[in-house]
Amino acid sequence: MNIKAIEERSTLMQAMRSWFSQNGYLEVSTPLLSTNLIPEPTIANFSTRLISEFMGERELYLVPSPEVHMKRIIAETHRSIYQISRCFRNREQMGSHHNPEFTMLEYYTVGADDEASIGITERLLADTALEGTPEHVLPPFRRMTVAEACHTYAGVDLDTVQSTTRLRHEALRLGLSVGDEPESWEETFNRIFLNFVEPNLPQDKPLVLSEYPSRIECLAKKIPGRPYRKRWELYAGGLELANCYDEERDAQVVADYYAAQYAILVSQRSVTGEVIPDIDLSFPAIFDAQFPQCSGVAMGIDRLLMLQGRHKTIGDLILFNLSAMMADGH
Amino acid sequence: MIKAGQIDKGTALLIKGQPFICVEREFVNPGKGSAFVRLKLKSPSTGQVLRETMKSQDNAEDITVEDRDCQYLYNDGENFHFMMTETYEQIEIPMTTFEDYQFIMKEGETYRVTFWEHQPLDIQVPAKVVFEVAEAEEAVKGDTVTGATKNVTTETGLVVRVPIFIKQGERILVNTETKEYLERVNR
Numbered sequence: 001m002n003i004k005a006i007e008e009r010s011t012l013m014q015a016m017r018s019w020f021s022q023n024g025y026l027e028v029s030t031p032l033l034s035t036n037l038i039p040e041p042t043i044a045n046f047s048t049r050l051i052s053e054f055m056g057e058r059e060l061y062l063v064p065s066p067e068v069h070m071k072r073i074i075a076e077t078h079r080s081i082y083q084i085s086r087c088f089r090n091r092e093q094m095g096s097h098h099n100p101e102f103t104m105l106e107y108y109t110v111g112a113d114d115e116a117s118i119g120i121t122e123r124l125l126a127d128t129a130l131e132g133t134p135e136h137v138l139p140p141f142r143r144m145t146v147a148e149a150c151h152t153y154a155g156v157d158l159d160t161v162q163s164t165t166r167l168r169h170e171a172l173r174l175g176l177s178v179g180d181e182p183e184s185w186e187e188t189f190n191r192i193f194l195n196f197v198e199p200n201l202p203q204d205k206p207l208v209l210s211e212y213p214s215r216i217e218c219l220a221k222k223i224p225g226r227p228y229r230k231r232w233e234l235y236a237g238g239l240e241l242a243n244c245y246d247e248e249r250d251a252q253v254v255a256d257y258y259a260a261q262y263a264i265l266v267s268q269r270s271v272t273g274e275v276i277p278d279i280d281l282s283f284p285a286i287f288d289a290q291f292p293q294c295s296g297v298a299m300g301i302d303r304l305l306m307l308q309g310r311h312k313t314i315g316d317l318i319l320f321n322l323s324a325m326m327a328d329g330h
Numbered sequence: 331m332i333k334a335g336q337i338d339k340g341t342a343l344l345i346k347g348q349p350f351i352c353v354e355r356e357f358v359n360p361g362k363g364s365a366f367v368r369l370k371l372k373s374p375s376t377g378q379v380l381r382e383t384m385k386s387q388d389n390a391e392d393i394t395v396e397d398r399d400c401q402y403l404y405n406d407g408e409n410f411h412f413m414m415t416e417t418y419e420q421i422e423i424p425m426t427t428f429e430d431y432q433f434i435m436k437e438g439e440t441y442r443v444t445f446w447e448h449q450p451l452d453i454q455v456p457a458k459v460v461f462e463v464a465e466a467e468e469a470v471k472g473d474t475v476t477g478a479t480k481n482v483t484t485e486t487g488l489v490v491r492v493p494i495f496i497k498q499g500e501r502i503l504v505n506t507e508t509k510e511y512l513e514r515v516n517r
Contacts, residue, residue, distance in 0.1 A: 042364045091365065093335075093357035179388055187385060190363050194383040198360070212361065233361055243361065312508070 002316045008130055008309045009317065012301075013084060015128035016105065025082045025107060030069035032086055036280040037061050038068050039262035044090035046100075047275040061277045062088035065298060066106055068283055071247070074108055074294060075286040082107035084301065090275070094323035096313035097239060101322070103301040110292045114220070114230040114246040117295040118143070118208055121234065121242065125206075133308040136204055137236050144201075145211040147228070154196035158213060162227050164188065185215040199238075206236040219257060220245035234299075237307045242299035249291050255284035334367050335386030342444065342451050344391045348373055350380060351444075351452050358383070374451045377426035393446050397454070400443040402435045410453070415440060423450050433488035434459060434506050455506050460515050461485060466498040 020027065035058075037045060046062040063069075066085050073081055087104045094100065109120055122139035129138055147158040154174060161167045164185045171178050176191050201207055210232040214222050220231035230246035248254055262279050269276045302317045315321050337343070341352045354370035365386040372379050384390065400412035400421065409422035410431070423443075425432060434455050435441065444452035461484035479491045482502075490504055492511045501515040 040362060042359060042362060092359075093365075093367075095356050098357060177388075179385070181387075183385075187364055190360050190366060191383070191385070193360060194358060194366055194368065199381070216361065216363070218362070240360065 001319060002311075005305065005309060005311060005317050006319070009301075009305055012128060012130055012305060012308070016084070016124070019124055019128050020082045020107065023080075025080045025109075026077070028070060028073050028081045028083050030063075030066045030073070030083060030085065032063055032088070033060050034063050034069070035060060035278060036068075036283075037063060037277040038065070038283075039258055039265050039277075039279050040064065041261055041265040041268055044092075045275045045277050046088045046090050047277070059278075061275070064089050065104060067296070067298075068280065070106060070108060070296075072283075072286055074110065075288075075291055078110060078290070078292050080108060080110045080294075094321070094326075096315070097303065097306075099302070099314060099318045099321045099323070102314075102318065105299040105301050106296065108247070108294050108296045110294045112295045113293065114210070114232055114244055114295050117244050117246075117297055118210075118232065121244070121297055121299075130305075130308045132310075134310060137206060137304075137307045139206065141234065142202055142205045142207045144207060144209055145228075146209055146213065147211065149197050149201065149209060150192070153200040154192050156192060159227065162215065167192075185213075186217075189213060189215070198235075201235055201238070203236075203238055206234055206241070209233050209235060217257065217261060218245065219248045219254065221248050236304075239303050239307065240300075241303055241307070242297055244295060244297045246295050249287050249293065251284045251287040254287055258284060331389045332392040333386065334369070334384035334388040334390050335365065337367065337369060337390060337392075340444070340452055340454070342393045342395045342446055343371065344393050345371065345380065349375075349393060349446050349449065349451055357386075372427055374427050375424070375449070377424060395444045395446045395451060397442045397444050399440050400450075401440045402437055404437055405432050410435070412441075412443060412450075414443075421450055423453065428453055430488075430509070431455065433484070433486050436486055457506060458503055458512060459506050460501050460503050461488065461490075463492075463496060463498050463500050463502060466492075466496060 043064045045064060047059050049057055050060045051057050065087050066083050070081060084105050086101055088101050090100060092098050092100045109117060122141055126139045150156040150158050156170050161170050167185055167188045168178055171188050171192055176195060178188060211228040212231040214227050214229050220229040222229055232244045233240055234242040258279060266276055302314050305317045306314050311317060315324060337352050337355060339352055343350050350371035350373050352369055353372045356368045358366045358368050366383050367386050368383045370381055399415040401415055403411040403413055405425055409424055412421050431453060442454040443450050463482045464485045465483040467480045478494050480494050481489050482492050482496055483489050490509060490511050492502060496502060496514060503512040503515050505512055
Protein backbone atom coordinates (compact mmCIF):
# COMPACT_ATOMS: atom_id res chain seq x y z
CA MET A 1 0.00 0.00 0.00
CA ASN A 2 1.37 3.35 -1.02
CA ILE A 3 0.99 5.58 2.05
CA LYS A 4 2.43 8.61 0.24
CA ALA A 5 -0.31 8.25 -2.39
CA ILE A 6 -3.01 8.16 0.29
CA GLU A 7 -1.65 11.36 1.81
CA GLU A 8 -1.39 13.03 -1.58
CA ARG A 9 -5.00 12.24 -2.41
CA SER A 10 -6.16 13.60 0.92
CA THR A 11 -4.15 16.82 0.45
CA LEU A 12 -5.34 17.41 -3.13
CA MET A 13 -9.00 16.76 -2.31
CA GLN A 14 -8.88 19.22 0.59
CA ALA A 15 -7.18 21.85 -1.58
CA MET A 16 -9.73 21.39 -4.34
CA ARG A 17 -12.72 21.54 -2.02
CA SER A 18 -11.51 24.80 -0.50
CA TRP A 19 -10.70 26.22 -3.98
CA PHE A 20 -14.20 25.50 -5.25
CA SER A 21 -15.73 26.87 -2.08
CA GLN A 22 -13.68 30.11 -2.35
CA ASN A 23 -14.70 30.46 -6.00
CA GLY A 24 -18.43 30.21 -5.36
CA TYR A 25 -19.13 26.63 -6.37
CA LEU A 26 -21.61 24.53 -4.45
CA GLU A 27 -20.54 20.95 -3.70
CA VAL A 28 -23.23 18.45 -4.63
CA SER A 29 -23.68 14.74 -4.15
CA THR A 30 -25.63 12.75 -6.71
CA PRO A 31 -26.46 9.02 -6.90
CA LEU A 32 -23.99 6.38 -7.99
CA LEU A 33 -26.86 3.93 -8.37
CA SER A 34 -29.44 5.15 -10.86
CA THR A 35 -32.60 4.02 -12.63
CA ASN A 36 -31.42 5.57 -15.88
CA LEU A 37 -28.21 6.63 -17.61
CA ILE A 38 -27.19 8.97 -20.38
CA PRO A 39 -27.07 6.97 -23.66
CA GLU A 40 -23.39 6.65 -24.60
CA PRO A 41 -22.89 3.68 -26.93
CA THR A 42 -19.11 3.51 -26.44
CA ILE A 43 -19.24 3.37 -22.64
CA ALA A 44 -20.25 -0.06 -21.40
CA ASN A 45 -22.28 -0.06 -18.18
CA PHE A 46 -22.58 -2.01 -14.96
CA SER A 47 -25.99 -3.13 -13.83
CA THR A 48 -27.18 -4.56 -10.56
CA ARG A 49 -30.52 -5.71 -9.14
CA LEU A 50 -32.68 -3.85 -6.68
CA ILE A 51 -34.79 -6.17 -4.56
CA SER A 52 -37.67 -4.52 -2.73
CA GLU A 53 -40.31 -6.25 -0.59
CA PHE A 54 -42.98 -3.90 -1.82
CA MET A 55 -41.87 -2.76 -5.25
CA GLY A 56 -40.59 -6.00 -6.67
CA GLU A 57 -37.25 -6.28 -8.44
CA ARG A 58 -35.70 -4.10 -11.06
CA GLU A 59 -32.40 -3.35 -12.71
CA LEU A 60 -30.32 -0.38 -11.57
CA TYR A 61 -27.14 1.00 -13.08
CA LEU A 62 -23.85 2.35 -11.74
CA VAL A 63 -23.29 5.79 -13.24
CA PRO A 64 -20.48 6.26 -15.82
CA SER A 65 -20.50 9.98 -14.89
CA PRO A 66 -22.66 12.23 -12.69
CA GLU A 67 -23.63 14.43 -15.67
CA VAL A 68 -27.41 13.99 -15.90
CA HIS A 69 -28.07 14.45 -12.22
CA MET A 70 -25.76 17.45 -11.98
CA LYS A 71 -27.48 19.13 -14.92
CA ARG A 72 -30.81 18.67 -13.15
CA ILE A 73 -29.35 20.51 -10.15
CA ILE A 74 -28.18 23.37 -12.41
CA ALA A 75 -31.68 23.56 -13.90
CA GLU A 76 -33.11 24.00 -10.40
CA THR A 77 -30.45 26.22 -8.81
CA HIS A 78 -28.81 28.11 -11.72
CA ARG A 79 -25.60 27.83 -9.71
CA SER A 80 -22.05 26.70 -10.41
CA ILE A 81 -21.59 23.27 -8.86
CA TYR A 82 -18.93 20.61 -8.48
CA GLN A 83 -18.66 17.04 -7.33
CA ILE A 84 -15.87 14.58 -6.64
CA SER A 85 -17.47 11.21 -7.21
CA ARG A 86 -16.91 7.64 -8.27
CA CYS A 87 -17.70 6.62 -11.83
CA PHE A 88 -18.04 3.15 -13.25
CA ARG A 89 -17.19 2.11 -16.78
CA ASN A 90 -17.41 -1.49 -17.80
CA ARG A 91 -15.05 -2.96 -20.41
CA GLU A 92 -12.73 -0.18 -19.26
CA GLN A 93 -9.75 -2.46 -19.41
CA MET A 94 -7.64 -2.64 -16.32
CA GLY A 95 -4.19 -1.28 -16.96
CA SER A 96 -1.67 1.32 -16.00
CA HIS A 97 -4.10 4.15 -16.83
CA HIS A 98 -7.52 2.59 -16.27
CA ASN A 99 -9.63 1.01 -13.57
CA PRO A 100 -13.36 0.24 -14.05
CA GLU A 101 -14.12 2.28 -10.92
CA PHE A 102 -12.42 5.65 -10.74
CA THR A 103 -12.72 9.12 -9.23
CA MET A 104 -13.97 12.00 -11.31
CA LEU A 105 -14.04 15.68 -10.53
CA GLU A 106 -16.88 17.28 -12.44
CA TYR A 107 -17.51 21.03 -12.31
CA TYR A 108 -20.01 23.21 -14.09
CA THR A 109 -19.46 26.95 -14.25
CA VAL A 110 -22.58 29.00 -14.84
CA GLY A 111 -22.01 31.92 -17.23
CA ALA A 112 -18.78 30.45 -18.60
CA ASP A 113 -18.13 28.97 -22.05
CA ASP A 114 -15.49 26.49 -23.20
CA GLU A 115 -12.96 29.31 -23.67
CA ALA A 116 -13.45 30.75 -20.17
CA SER A 117 -13.17 27.25 -18.75
CA ILE A 118 -9.57 26.98 -19.94
CA GLY A 119 -8.59 29.85 -17.63
CA ILE A 120 -10.67 28.47 -14.78
CA THR A 121 -9.01 25.07 -15.10
CA GLU A 122 -5.55 26.65 -15.26
CA ARG A 123 -6.24 28.52 -12.02
CA LEU A 124 -7.66 25.42 -10.34
CA LEU A 125 -4.60 23.32 -11.19
CA ALA A 126 -2.12 26.11 -10.39
CA ASP A 127 -3.71 26.83 -7.00
CA THR A 128 -4.20 23.25 -5.83
CA ALA A 129 -1.18 21.36 -7.24
CA LEU A 130 0.67 19.13 -4.80
CA GLU A 131 4.08 20.24 -3.70
CA GLY A 132 6.67 18.86 -6.09
CA THR A 133 4.29 18.58 -9.05
CA PRO A 134 6.45 18.32 -12.17
CA GLU A 135 6.50 21.27 -14.62
CA HIS A 136 4.82 19.31 -17.42
CA VAL A 137 1.69 18.96 -15.31
CA LEU A 138 1.51 22.62 -14.25
CA PRO A 139 -0.22 25.55 -16.02
CA PRO A 140 0.02 27.57 -18.19
CA PHE A 141 -1.44 25.21 -20.79
CA ARG A 142 -0.30 25.00 -24.38
CA ARG A 143 -3.11 25.23 -26.91
CA MET A 144 -3.79 23.62 -30.24
CA THR A 145 -6.94 22.83 -32.19
CA VAL A 146 -7.66 19.27 -33.28
CA ALA A 147 -7.48 20.47 -36.92
CA GLU A 148 -4.01 21.98 -36.33
CA ALA A 149 -2.82 18.79 -34.65
CA CYS A 150 -4.16 16.58 -37.48
CA HIS A 151 -2.53 18.83 -40.06
CA THR A 152 0.81 18.95 -38.25
CA TYR A 153 1.19 15.30 -37.27
CA ALA A 154 -0.81 13.42 -39.91
CA GLY A 155 -0.97 15.83 -42.85
CA VAL A 156 -4.76 15.54 -42.77
CA ASP A 157 -6.89 18.60 -43.55
CA LEU A 158 -9.92 17.97 -41.37
CA ASP A 159 -12.00 20.72 -43.02
CA THR A 160 -12.03 18.76 -46.28
CA VAL A 161 -12.44 15.18 -45.03
CA GLN A 162 -15.90 15.43 -43.55
CA SER A 163 -17.23 12.44 -45.49
CA THR A 164 -16.56 8.91 -44.27
CA THR A 165 -15.18 7.91 -47.70
CA ARG A 166 -12.70 10.79 -47.87
CA LEU A 167 -11.46 10.18 -44.33
CA ARG A 168 -11.05 6.48 -45.12
CA HIS A 169 -8.87 7.45 -48.11
CA GLU A 170 -6.71 9.52 -45.79
CA ALA A 171 -6.34 6.58 -43.39
CA LEU A 172 -5.29 4.32 -46.27
CA ARG A 173 -2.85 6.98 -47.55
CA LEU A 174 -1.27 6.95 -44.07
CA GLY A 175 -0.83 3.19 -44.32
CA LEU A 176 -3.46 2.26 -41.76
CA SER A 177 -5.43 -0.93 -42.22
CA VAL A 178 -9.05 0.09 -41.87
CA GLY A 179 -10.59 -3.36 -42.04
CA ASP A 180 -13.31 -4.57 -44.38
CA GLU A 181 -16.24 -3.83 -42.11
CA PRO A 182 -17.80 -0.42 -42.65
CA GLU A 183 -16.86 1.86 -39.80
CA SER A 184 -18.05 5.24 -38.59
CA TRP A 185 -16.30 8.53 -39.33
CA GLU A 186 -15.42 8.71 -35.65
CA GLU A 187 -13.73 5.31 -35.64
CA THR A 188 -11.59 6.11 -38.67
CA PHE A 189 -10.77 9.50 -37.17
CA ASN A 190 -9.65 7.79 -33.96
CA ARG A 191 -7.40 5.41 -35.93
CA ILE A 192 -5.61 8.39 -37.44
CA PHE A 193 -5.64 10.33 -34.18
CA LEU A 194 -4.26 7.49 -32.05
CA ASN A 195 -1.61 6.34 -34.50
CA PHE A 196 -0.28 9.68 -35.72
CA VAL A 197 -1.52 12.58 -33.63
CA GLU A 198 -1.80 11.64 -29.96
CA PRO A 199 1.66 10.03 -29.63
CA ASN A 200 3.24 13.20 -31.06
CA LEU A 201 1.44 15.84 -29.02
CA PRO A 202 3.88 18.06 -27.09
CA GLN A 203 4.28 16.94 -23.48
CA ASP A 204 6.47 19.66 -21.98
CA LYS A 205 3.35 21.43 -20.64
CA PRO A 206 -0.30 20.41 -20.36
CA LEU A 207 -2.06 20.78 -23.72
CA VAL A 208 -5.59 21.94 -24.40
CA LEU A 209 -6.71 20.30 -27.62
CA SER A 210 -9.77 22.25 -28.71
CA GLU A 211 -12.51 22.23 -31.32
CA TYR A 212 -13.34 18.55 -31.67
CA PRO A 213 -14.96 17.50 -34.95
CA SER A 214 -18.75 17.78 -34.87
CA ARG A 215 -18.91 14.36 -36.54
CA ILE A 216 -18.11 13.07 -33.06
CA GLU A 217 -21.52 13.24 -31.39
CA CYS A 218 -21.72 14.66 -27.89
CA LEU A 219 -23.58 17.23 -25.83
CA ALA A 220 -21.15 20.09 -26.63
CA LYS A 221 -22.48 22.95 -28.74
CA LYS A 222 -21.56 23.14 -32.40
CA ILE A 223 -19.48 26.05 -33.63
CA PRO A 224 -21.72 27.88 -36.11
CA GLY A 225 -20.60 27.54 -39.73
CA ARG A 226 -17.64 25.23 -39.05
CA PRO A 227 -17.56 21.44 -38.63
CA TYR A 228 -16.36 21.54 -35.03
CA ARG A 229 -17.72 21.67 -31.51
CA LYS A 230 -17.06 23.87 -28.51
CA ARG A 231 -15.26 21.06 -26.73
CA TRP A 232 -11.71 20.59 -25.52
CA GLU A 233 -9.63 17.87 -23.94
CA LEU A 234 -6.73 18.48 -21.60
CA TYR A 235 -3.68 16.28 -22.12
CA ALA A 236 -0.83 16.03 -19.66
CA GLY A 237 2.10 13.63 -19.79
CA GLY A 238 0.50 12.03 -22.85
CA LEU A 239 -2.68 11.21 -20.94
CA GLU A 240 -6.20 12.47 -21.42
CA LEU A 241 -6.86 14.24 -18.16
CA ALA A 242 -10.03 16.30 -18.64
CA ASN A 243 -12.83 16.95 -21.07
CA CYS A 244 -14.80 20.19 -21.40
CA TYR A 245 -18.04 20.99 -23.18
CA ASP A 246 -19.77 24.27 -23.72
CA GLU A 247 -22.97 22.53 -22.70
CA GLU A 248 -25.75 22.13 -25.25
CA ARG A 249 -28.88 23.93 -24.00
CA ASP A 250 -31.27 23.35 -26.88
CA ALA A 251 -33.86 20.85 -25.64
CA GLN A 252 -34.55 19.61 -29.17
CA VAL A 253 -30.86 18.98 -29.89
CA VAL A 254 -30.52 17.08 -26.60
CA ALA A 255 -33.69 15.07 -27.35
CA ASP A 256 -32.38 14.19 -30.83
CA TYR A 257 -29.03 13.16 -29.32
CA TYR A 258 -30.80 10.94 -26.78
CA ALA A 259 -32.93 9.27 -29.47
CA ALA A 260 -30.11 8.74 -31.98
CA GLN A 261 -27.48 7.55 -29.48
CA TYR A 262 -29.92 5.26 -27.69
CA ALA A 263 -30.90 3.67 -31.02
CA ILE A 264 -27.21 2.99 -31.75
CA LEU A 265 -26.64 1.69 -28.20
CA VAL A 266 -29.61 -0.68 -28.35
CA SER A 267 -28.77 -2.02 -31.81
CA GLN A 268 -25.11 -2.67 -30.86
CA ARG A 269 -25.77 -4.17 -27.45
CA SER A 270 -28.63 -6.38 -28.65
CA VAL A 271 -25.94 -8.19 -30.64
CA THR A 272 -23.24 -8.27 -27.96
CA GLY A 273 -25.58 -8.98 -25.05
CA GLU A 274 -24.17 -6.10 -23.00
CA VAL A 275 -26.21 -4.12 -20.48
CA ILE A 276 -28.80 -1.85 -22.10
CA PRO A 277 -29.64 0.81 -19.51
CA ASP A 278 -32.92 2.68 -19.36
CA ILE A 279 -32.82 6.33 -20.32
CA ASP A 280 -34.85 9.20 -18.93
CA LEU A 281 -36.90 10.64 -21.78
CA SER A 282 -37.93 13.62 -19.63
CA PHE A 283 -34.28 14.74 -19.31
CA PRO A 284 -34.12 16.95 -22.46
CA ALA A 285 -37.04 19.01 -21.12
CA ILE A 286 -34.83 20.46 -18.32
CA PHE A 287 -33.24 22.65 -21.00
CA ASP A 288 -35.87 25.37 -21.00
CA ALA A 289 -35.28 29.05 -21.67
CA GLN A 290 -34.08 29.57 -18.08
CA PHE A 291 -31.35 26.91 -18.18
CA PRO A 292 -28.18 29.00 -17.81
CA GLN A 293 -25.23 29.12 -20.18
CA CYS A 294 -22.57 26.89 -18.61
CA SER A 295 -19.45 24.90 -19.33
CA GLY A 296 -18.75 21.54 -17.78
CA VAL A 297 -15.37 19.94 -17.13
CA ALA A 298 -14.80 16.32 -16.12
CA MET A 299 -11.33 15.53 -14.79
CA GLY A 300 -9.82 12.16 -13.93
CA ILE A 301 -8.53 12.59 -10.40
CA ASP A 302 -6.60 9.32 -10.22
CA ARG A 303 -4.66 10.26 -13.35
CA LEU A 304 -4.04 13.77 -12.03
CA LEU A 305 -2.65 12.32 -8.78
CA MET A 306 -0.53 9.89 -10.75
CA LEU A 307 1.02 12.75 -12.74
CA GLN A 308 1.39 15.20 -9.87
CA GLY A 309 2.93 12.62 -7.54
CA ARG A 310 5.15 11.10 -10.30
CA HIS A 311 3.63 7.64 -9.92
CA LYS A 312 4.16 5.12 -12.70
CA THR A 313 0.74 3.50 -12.77
CA ILE A 314 -2.76 4.31 -11.66
CA GLY A 315 -2.52 1.19 -9.49
CA ASP A 316 -0.40 3.20 -7.05
CA LEU A 317 -3.30 5.63 -6.55
CA ILE A 318 -6.32 3.38 -6.54
CA LEU A 319 -6.08 1.28 -3.42
CA PHE A 320 -7.36 -2.25 -3.85
CA ASN A 321 -7.69 -1.64 -7.59
CA LEU A 322 -9.53 -4.39 -9.40
CA SER A 323 -6.57 -5.86 -11.20
CA ALA A 324 -4.68 -6.25 -7.90
CA MET A 325 -7.73 -7.77 -6.19
CA MET A 326 -8.18 -10.20 -9.04
CA ALA A 327 -4.48 -11.10 -9.15
CA ASP A 328 -4.78 -12.02 -5.48
CA GLY A 329 -7.34 -14.62 -6.49
CA HIS A 330 -10.44 -12.99 -5.04
CA MET B 331 -7.11 -14.87 -36.33
CA ILE B 332 -7.39 -13.08 -33.02
CA LYS B 333 -9.24 -9.89 -32.04
CA ALA B 334 -6.84 -7.06 -31.23
CA GLY B 335 -8.55 -6.68 -27.85
CA GLN B 336 -7.47 -10.23 -26.94
CA ILE B 337 -3.80 -9.65 -27.66
CA ASP B 338 -1.86 -9.88 -24.43
CA LYS B 339 1.75 -9.45 -23.46
CA GLY B 340 3.59 -12.40 -24.98
CA THR B 341 1.06 -12.99 -27.77
CA ALA B 342 2.89 -13.87 -31.01
CA LEU B 343 1.62 -12.24 -34.19
CA LEU B 344 2.57 -12.47 -37.83
CA ILE B 345 2.90 -9.01 -39.39
CA LYS B 346 3.82 -8.80 -43.07
CA GLY B 347 5.23 -12.32 -42.80
CA GLN B 348 7.43 -11.52 -39.78
CA PRO B 349 6.82 -12.85 -36.28
CA PHE B 350 6.40 -10.21 -33.59
CA ILE B 351 5.82 -10.54 -29.85
CA CYS B 352 3.57 -8.16 -27.99
CA VAL B 353 5.66 -6.57 -25.22
CA GLU B 354 3.25 -3.86 -24.09
CA ARG B 355 -0.41 -3.20 -24.50
CA GLU B 356 -2.60 -0.44 -23.23
CA PHE B 357 -6.28 0.13 -23.81
CA VAL B 358 -7.39 3.55 -24.93
CA ASN B 359 -10.80 4.98 -25.66
CA PRO B 360 -10.13 8.48 -26.86
CA GLY B 361 -12.63 11.11 -25.75
CA LYS B 362 -15.15 8.54 -24.55
CA GLY B 363 -14.87 6.91 -28.00
CA SER B 364 -14.85 3.25 -28.89
CA ALA B 365 -12.20 0.90 -27.54
CA PHE B 366 -8.75 0.77 -29.09
CA VAL B 367 -5.70 -1.14 -28.04
CA ARG B 368 -2.23 0.37 -28.30
CA LEU B 369 0.40 -2.29 -28.89
CA LYS B 370 4.15 -2.30 -28.71
CA LEU B 371 5.46 -5.23 -30.70
CA LYS B 372 9.00 -6.46 -30.98
CA SER B 373 10.65 -8.65 -33.56
CA PRO B 374 12.65 -11.30 -31.70
CA SER B 375 15.14 -11.70 -34.54
CA THR B 376 15.92 -8.05 -35.32
CA GLY B 377 14.77 -6.26 -32.19
CA GLN B 378 12.68 -3.96 -34.44
CA VAL B 379 9.89 -2.24 -32.52
CA LEU B 380 6.46 -1.59 -34.03
CA ARG B 381 3.87 0.61 -32.38
CA GLU B 382 0.39 0.05 -33.59
CA THR B 383 -3.01 1.17 -32.35
CA MET B 384 -5.91 -0.97 -33.48
CA LYS B 385 -9.60 -1.13 -32.77
CA SER B 386 -10.30 -3.84 -30.19
CA GLN B 387 -12.52 -5.55 -32.75
CA ASP B 388 -9.88 -5.57 -35.53
CA ASN B 389 -8.47 -8.91 -36.59
CA ALA B 390 -4.81 -9.74 -36.23
CA GLU B 391 -2.96 -12.85 -37.39
CA ASP B 392 -1.73 -14.81 -34.41
CA ILE B 393 0.63 -17.73 -34.76
CA THR B 394 0.79 -21.04 -32.96
CA VAL B 395 3.77 -21.25 -30.73
CA GLU B 396 5.25 -23.89 -28.49
CA ASP B 397 7.01 -23.54 -25.14
CA ARG B 398 10.13 -25.56 -24.37
CA ASP B 399 12.39 -25.76 -21.32
CA CYS B 400 15.79 -24.23 -21.93
CA GLN B 401 18.71 -23.88 -19.57
CA TYR B 402 20.36 -20.47 -19.58
CA LEU B 403 24.10 -20.91 -19.97
CA TYR B 404 25.67 -17.46 -20.40
CA ASN B 405 25.68 -14.35 -22.54
CA ASP B 406 28.49 -13.14 -24.76
CA GLY B 407 27.39 -9.50 -24.79
CA GLU B 408 25.38 -9.99 -27.98
CA ASN B 409 23.46 -13.23 -27.54
CA PHE B 410 22.01 -15.28 -24.74
CA HIS B 411 23.12 -18.90 -25.02
CA PHE B 412 20.61 -21.55 -23.99
CA MET B 413 20.54 -25.32 -24.08
CA MET B 414 17.26 -27.04 -24.81
CA THR B 415 16.90 -29.51 -21.97
CA GLU B 416 15.20 -32.21 -24.05
CA THR B 417 17.59 -32.32 -26.98
CA TYR B 418 20.75 -30.69 -25.49
CA GLU B 419 20.74 -28.53 -28.62
CA GLN B 420 22.24 -25.07 -28.05
CA ILE B 421 20.48 -21.94 -29.24
CA GLU B 422 21.27 -18.22 -29.32
CA ILE B 423 18.81 -15.39 -28.70
CA PRO B 424 19.79 -11.77 -29.42
CA MET B 425 20.09 -9.80 -26.19
CA THR B 426 18.71 -6.57 -27.69
CA THR B 427 15.21 -8.02 -27.81
CA PHE B 428 15.14 -8.68 -24.08
CA GLU B 429 16.34 -5.59 -22.33
CA ASP B 430 17.50 -6.15 -18.76
CA TYR B 431 17.12 -9.94 -18.97
CA GLN B 432 20.88 -10.24 -18.50
CA PHE B 433 20.32 -8.80 -15.04
CA ILE B 434 17.35 -11.03 -14.26
CA MET B 435 18.17 -14.49 -15.58
CA LYS B 436 20.48 -16.68 -13.54
CA GLU B 437 23.08 -18.85 -15.24
CA GLY B 438 22.22 -22.53 -14.93
CA GLU B 439 18.51 -21.93 -14.36
CA THR B 440 15.84 -23.29 -16.67
CA TYR B 441 13.35 -20.97 -18.37
CA ARG B 442 10.39 -21.56 -20.68
CA VAL B 443 11.24 -20.33 -24.18
CA THR B 444 8.52 -19.79 -26.76
CA PHE B 445 9.27 -21.14 -30.23
CA TRP B 446 7.61 -20.60 -33.60
CA GLU B 447 8.79 -23.04 -36.24
CA HIS B 448 12.17 -23.58 -34.49
CA GLN B 449 12.64 -19.84 -34.06
CA PRO B 450 12.84 -18.70 -30.42
CA LEU B 451 10.44 -15.78 -29.95
CA ASP B 452 10.14 -15.16 -26.25
CA ILE B 453 11.83 -15.97 -22.96
CA GLN B 454 9.46 -16.25 -20.03
CA VAL B 455 10.87 -14.97 -16.77
CA PRO B 456 8.83 -15.29 -13.58
CA ALA B 457 6.96 -12.15 -12.49
CA LYS B 458 8.72 -12.27 -9.11
CA VAL B 459 12.23 -13.56 -8.51
CA VAL B 460 14.31 -14.01 -5.35
CA PHE B 461 17.79 -12.50 -5.66
CA GLU B 462 20.74 -12.43 -3.34
CA VAL B 463 22.12 -9.02 -2.47
CA ALA B 464 25.72 -9.09 -3.75
CA GLU B 465 26.56 -5.49 -2.94
CA ALA B 466 24.82 -3.08 -0.63
CA GLU B 467 25.63 0.52 0.20
CA GLU B 468 26.05 1.10 3.90
CA ALA B 469 23.09 2.98 5.30
CA VAL B 470 24.08 6.51 6.25
CA LYS B 471 24.40 6.78 10.03
CA GLY B 472 21.58 8.67 11.64
CA ASP B 473 19.38 8.28 8.58
CA THR B 474 16.31 6.96 10.32
CA VAL B 475 13.65 8.65 8.21
CA THR B 476 10.80 6.20 7.59
CA GLY B 477 10.76 5.03 4.02
CA ALA B 478 14.43 5.86 3.41
CA THR B 479 15.92 3.75 0.65
CA LYS B 480 19.28 2.85 -0.89
CA ASN B 481 20.55 0.93 -3.91
CA VAL B 482 21.75 -2.66 -3.82
CA THR B 483 23.10 -4.86 -6.59
CA THR B 484 21.95 -8.46 -6.95
CA GLU B 485 24.12 -11.45 -7.87
CA THR B 486 22.86 -10.98 -11.44
CA GLY B 487 23.90 -7.32 -11.54
CA LEU B 488 20.41 -5.87 -11.18
CA VAL B 489 20.32 -2.57 -9.27
CA VAL B 490 17.29 -2.38 -6.98
CA ARG B 491 16.09 0.38 -4.67
CA VAL B 492 15.44 -1.19 -1.26
CA PRO B 493 14.72 -0.10 2.32
CA ILE B 494 17.89 0.78 4.21
CA PHE B 495 17.69 -2.27 6.52
CA ILE B 496 18.60 -4.68 3.67
CA LYS B 497 22.17 -5.99 4.03
CA GLN B 498 24.66 -7.72 1.79
CA GLY B 499 24.03 -11.49 1.61
CA GLU B 500 20.31 -11.18 2.33
CA ARG B 501 17.70 -12.33 -0.12
CA ILE B 502 15.03 -10.09 -1.60
CA LEU B 503 11.94 -10.64 -3.75
CA VAL B 504 11.82 -8.37 -6.81
CA ASN B 505 9.12 -7.64 -9.40
CA THR B 506 10.93 -8.44 -12.65
CA GLU B 507 8.76 -6.14 -14.74
CA THR B 508 9.07 -2.96 -12.70
CA LYS B 509 12.40 -3.99 -11.07
CA GLU B 510 10.90 -2.93 -7.78
CA TYR B 511 11.71 -4.42 -4.40
CA LEU B 512 8.77 -6.35 -2.93
CA GLU B 513 10.00 -7.88 0.33
CA ARG B 514 12.87 -9.41 2.27
CA VAL B 515 12.93 -13.19 2.06
CA ASN B 516 13.79 -15.02 5.26
CA ARG B 517 16.05 -17.97 4.97
